[in-house]
Amino acid sequence: MKTLLNLLPEENKKDIQRKLHFRFFLWQIFLLFALEVLYTSMLAGTYVILDSQLQSLKNIKQQDDKVGGEQTTLALYQQKFKDTNISTEIVGKIEKNHLSFTQVFLLLDTLLPEEIVVDHLTTKDYAVLLTGKAVKRDDLLAFDARLKESLCIENINVPISNLFSQDNIDFQVDFGIKKECLKKSL
Secondary structure, eight states, X not given: OOOOOOOSOHHHHHHHHHHHHHHHHHHHHHHHHHHXXXXXXXXXXXXXXXXXXXXXXXXXXXXXXXXHHHHHHHHHHHHHHHHHHHHHHHHHHHHHHOBOTHHHHHHHHHHSOTTEEEEEEEXXXXXXXXXXXXXXXXXXXXXXXXXXXXXXXXXXXXXXXXXXXXXXXXXXXXXXXOHHHHBOOO
């Protein structure tokens, strides 16, 4: 059996109990304050992180807008280049198939004698019709021979009616030009 002795007066007991309650209260306040500081620091840290991310996102957005504007400009230039390339390709195809009748004039310049004057030239597809005046029949025959010798000319038709007169002959000559001779050399 145990016997307990109570040597403390009742007043000291209450004083000790009050101090114990006060310490417990202070400890709870300190704990509450520590938790508040902890949560406040966590919130402040989260705020700082979110603020820095927001600034970073704003910078990225500005750069993206700038790049977007540049991409729009780049896309515009690319479209212009595509359109220009398409136009150039179309012009190239036309040029490739273009018949240059300048070649006919150059050929006639080398084949026509000086005594023959051409007053009318008509073309249809690859056929050429010449009308003009020759001083003598021999000049017209020489022109006919030169036409037949030319590699670029085919299907020569000099009507016999052109050869009835001796001097000042009004003539008409039909002939065809080979397609290869009319192609513009690039």
